[in-house]
Amino acid sequence: MLGSHAAETAARFGLGEVTSFAGPVARGRVGEIWRLDTGRGSYAVKTWRERPDVAEVDADTALQEHFLGAGVPMPAPVRTTDGAVLAEVGGVPLRVHTWVDVLPEDRGLDPAAVGGLLALLHRSAPPASGPVDPWFTEPVGAAGWSELVAALGSAGAPFAARLGALVPSLLDAEALMDDRPRELVACHRDLWADNLRATPAGGLMALDWENAGAAEPAQELAQLVLEFGRGDPARWRALHAVYVGAGGPARLREPRDFTLLLAVQGQIVRVGCRRWLAATTDDDRADNEAWVAEFLDEPFTRDTVTAVLDAVDG
The missing domain is CATH 3.30.200.20 (Phosphorylase Kinase; domain 1)
Structure with missing residues (x-):
């Protein structure tokens, strides 16, 4: 011990x-x-x-x-x-x-505070060399999704049919991805709500940097706009506007800016499904089912990408 x-x-x-x-x-x-x-x-x-x-x-x-x-x-x-x-x-x-004291994870953090912190991170980010890790660039693809859904169905996964029904939308979103990098800098790459937390004193704290590495700033900006926007165009606009006003170098202008977000969505769902298939206890299966459900409940689709771009335009 x-x-x-x-x-x-x-x-x-x-x-x-x-x-x-x-x-x-x-x-x-x-x-x-x-x-x-x-x-x-x-x-x-x-x-x-x-x-x-x-x-x-x-x-x-x-x-x-x-x-x-x-x-x-x-x-x-x-x-x-x-x-x-x-x-x-x-x-x-x-x-x-x-040690830092932080509050429970919360996707409802002040979008202005999130945008300001991300702008600081990107303003100070050193250049990075590629290639970008495939986790952040590669789609699961039609064959990958088909194989996964078939394995889940054979194993009696309670969410197999739900994932199967979502696959056409996931493939449609993956068609927007473009893994040809432009200017790369060092980014956190994992600033979901569990790693960007409020503190009791009222600030924010960026945790868990083990996945940091090369990425385009716009890719990380898209990730945080969706994670902390909570489906609200006003929150999308606020986060993006404060980021820009605070000197953040990126702008959300085209669908390819969402490549990292869409790739990670697919990779996390795939890993969660594989872990469910490999689980040997009910607790492990429930844990991984809940992990997959986070994305099945609110998937990032082509419609999501279009709505965000429309909201932050101009």
């Missing part, structure tokens, strides 16, 4: 004398978060279910330090006493950030 290694964890990262070590206080799709309190402050300790790539963690930590220096509100990464970003404690690889 990681909890028995509190003192070693604190020593490896130079955090001072431990007062408490509790967890997991949060679980995600790829790991867990523990809270470590010491005489110097509070820290979030993250573990992985699968061993991470050290080079990737080094790169995303350097990027986090860049954005932190530019004033983007986010937890600060903490390095070990010898300057590393990872430490293996009790046979478990882990990393540490300063």
